[in-house]
Amino acid sequence: MTEPARLRDTVTARALSERLDMAAVLGRGGPMYAGLARDLQRLVEDGAVAADARMPSERVLARVLGVSRVTVASAYRSLREQGVLTSVHGAGTFVVPRSDARPWGRLNAGEGPDVLEFVNAAPPPSAFLGAAYEAAARRLASTAAHSGYVPGGVEHLREAIARRYTMRGLPTTADQILVTAGATDAIHAVVEALVGPGNRVLVEHPTYPGALETMRAVGATCVPVPLDPGDPGAFVDTADRAARQHDPVLAYLMPDHANPSGSVLPTDTRRRLAATLHRHGVVTLVDEVAVDLDLDGAGALEPFGAPVPDRAVVTVGSLSKSVWGGLRLGWVRADAAHLARIATGYSHRQLSVSLIDQYAALELLADYEDVVAHRCAQLRAGRDALTAALARSVPSWRFRSPAGGLSVWCTLPSGQRSTDLVDRARERGLALAPGTRFGTGYAFDDCQRIPFTRTPEEIEDAVAVLAELMGGASAGPRERVPSRAVPDAVV
Ligand SMILES: Cc1ncc(COP(=O)(O)O)c(C=O)c1O
Known part of the structure; x- marks a missing residue:
């Protein structure tokens, strides 16, 4: 925080309110401030609110959102505790620039050796x-x-x-x-x-x-x-x-x-x-x-x-x-x-x-026909492994088996949220992109995309984690599979 506060961008309460869906915050249950904090954090992570930006005052944001000042103050406090915001006496509240932020990748694939990377639908290099x-x-x-x-x-x-x-x-x-x-x-x-x-x-x-x-x-x-x-x-x-x-x-x-x-x-x-x-x-x-x-x-x-x-x-x-x-x-x-x-x-x-x-x-x-035939054979094996594993292990998920492409788009059972699933999967070493990434506003928190670009074995591993998280068949301790180094933010 070396720049003078006045040089930083200010995000207006109006701009935030256009991106926040307060009805959805309310509809999710739980304390309102926590929902607001979570959604503000998402705007920061998405880059919609820039690192270092000055946040609107609690009073103005509360008025524009139609909530109490205590709600906004509690949300800001929670975000300060998580290191997302910081307050500078006499200058206002600011988004903390993350020292580990990688400006070229908003969606961190999770490249650690213990992470199964299912964030991106990015196939391996062609044999050609x-x-x-x-x-x-x-x-x-x-x-x-x-x-x-x-x-x-x-x-x-x-x-x-x-x-x-x-x-x-x-x-x-x-x-x-x-x-x-x-x-x-x-x-x-x-x-x-x-x-x-x-x-x-x-x-x-x-x-x-x-x-x-x-x-x-x-x-x-x-x-x-x-x-x-x-x-x-x-x-x-x-x-x-x-x-x-x-x-x-x-x-x-x-x-x-x-x-x-x-x-x-x-x-x-x-x-x-x-x-x-x-x-x-x-x-x-x-x-x-x-x-x-x-x-x-x-x-x-x-x-x-x-x-x-x-x-x-x-x-x-x-x-x-x-x-x-x-x-x-x-x-x-x-x-x-x-x-x-x-x-x-x-x-x-x-x-x-x-x-x-x-x-x-x-x-x-x-040689494009051969190149494509080879890729399609690989993806077909992935898709078939994925759809079979999903049908067997998470029968409450609904999906159509796609005729092409790189992923299966699933609807979660009522009450399940992709954002929660992604958080819990991450703790089990499985990195996924939340359904909300694929929409505007808050759409698709009830959907989950699963790419089939990895090997059938890795796909089985990933679905075993999902099954465990859904309270179905226990996956047992997963043998960790080294992840390929996949670039961030392809999705
Ligand atoms: C629909 C769609 N368009 C474009 C891209 C990006 O393609 P490229 O790697 O050629 O930039 C992707 C990557 O996932 C994609 O899914």
Whole structure:
């Protein structure tokens, strides 16, 4: 706390009240101050309230939230005791910057040797990765005179990515592709170009937390549109109503094997949805990172946006799930006008994506059917192990076995909360992401995502812990499995 207090950001009571759902705090039972403290802590952990920010005074926050000053004072006291807040005499109450905070990872995966990491849905490196990099290194050796900077991406790679879209039924040329360092980078480039502070963005709900964070980072407001994987057709009307009511500039969707729900929009639904959003003048940002993870061989569906004009849809993809997140290779596909805007913004912060990664991607795309088949076989084994273990060991959980993707989205039995489960699982060495990560506000505390990206044995281990926590079959002392080092905050 070396900066003068007046230079720190102040979070207003109004801003906090917009992010706090007091009805939910009340509805959970227990002392109100404890619920308030917990939710304030979550805002700090999520980064919604910055480290070092000055909190509103107890009196003002109590008035804006419509609670007694004692409630706010007790919540602040509890947070001071936990080291989340600190009070500086005469200056106010501040969020304590955590000395161990890692600004690049809000969701700590728990990398200790004794932790089973089920936070992120991040598969291990593809078996094809090593050979691809060896070939890429040879290619690099023969391009000695090259500056190494390739704005927009290597032409052959953009051609290869464009060819895949064309094969899937979306005619695409290389100049419609911008190569990025992964899909997150691509989403960020698109959102920076098309969304401004105060704009609204429709998001399917549940959704990918990284996208929510990107929208918030540019000051946009996410409008959740409920998606029922059992009835995806209903989504069109709901999205239509939301577009009419909220006047969004963008909709963020995952039509193929959505994270976390596993939902796939049927062809007629995606056609109607694309047309509806286009009619409202909403650009759809389609996230296709899981498009190839078709585990049951159902066959690829028509790409979202195929029947609407190119300018209505911007698509992002990456090799992070089919190959490996460590590759950091993704892309944007857009019409010429959007791509020019997106690429110009991107060029201000990224001169060029790593050349050796682009060459490796080119190699991988040459054998892509084999690469995908191998990954799908691995994920299928994981999914089957997970669904069997869940059905056997935690029969009170409800879930649909997804046809693709990387995770199973479960509904917990009445009265169970994911946030509690996650805390208790952590004590047993199992790291999970709470359901609330996948929604806005307080949604999905009754849901739990379980990735099936780890080995069947590790999955069995994880479910044994869950069974024990649910009061079912005792798992006995778990033999600790060394965790792979998985990057934080992939989710
Ligand atoms: C739906 C979705 N989009 C994007 C990403 C991030 O992908 P990348 O590693 O390519 O940045 C993820 C990672 O979990 C994801 O699930």
